[in-house]
């Protein structure tokens with residue numbers, strides 16, 4: 001059955017792979033499932049046809065036959081549960097990998113998003129510097145804790161899993177901040193994720209969409 005995902009017609013990140021369709025693309029590449037993309041504009045995202053797929057008018061969505069999903073984390077979990085390659089077979093190891101997915105999307109991503117919101121929307125506030133420093137302290141706290149847990153392991157719990165896919169994707173949001181380089185094992189962890197052939201295929205595919213939109 002054909003899988004179709006929705007992605008930005010023109011990603012505001014300029015093709016850096018930071019939009020959340022990248023996580024879904026990466027998961028599909030890891031498990032070797034081909035997929036189609038449907039490009040949507042910001043305007044189309046808020047129109048009834050897209051809202052029927054995504055109640056919040058966002059990307060990505062995922063369609064496969066009569067199944068329609070939204071929320072990138074749920075989509076990655078769906079892919080990982082149905083195809084080999086992203087979750088271990090052992091029930092306990094599988095539960096731990098899913099735990100890491102949640103940890104990435106909640107405990108780690110929340111302060112990272114707070115930092116982005118502060119930098120993007122609160123720059124002109126009198127309390128901006130104070131707020132930024134408080135938010136960055138929270139990000140560093142989480143990075144330090146994650147760094148301690150990862151230690152010198154390649155991946156969070158044995159072999160590469162959907163938990164690593166989500167964690168690397170979340171950490172990539174910090175790439176331009178310089179904060180990751182304070183934690184050499186986390187920088188190396190992210191680099192290992194980016195070096196995976198499936199990641200590269202997904203990255204190139206999303207970049208091709210951006211490039212076509214810019215030159216077309």
Ligand code: GTB
Nearest residue numbers: 011012013018019020057058059060070071072073
């Ligand atoms: N929790 C949802 C999920 O994981 O699927 C969040 C989905 C979401 O935030 N979608 C964003 C969106 O559709 C795109 S990914 N936004 C349009 C809107 O809300 O109207 C978030 C994103 C956007 C841009 C960058 N960037 O430019 O760097 C990075 C991440």
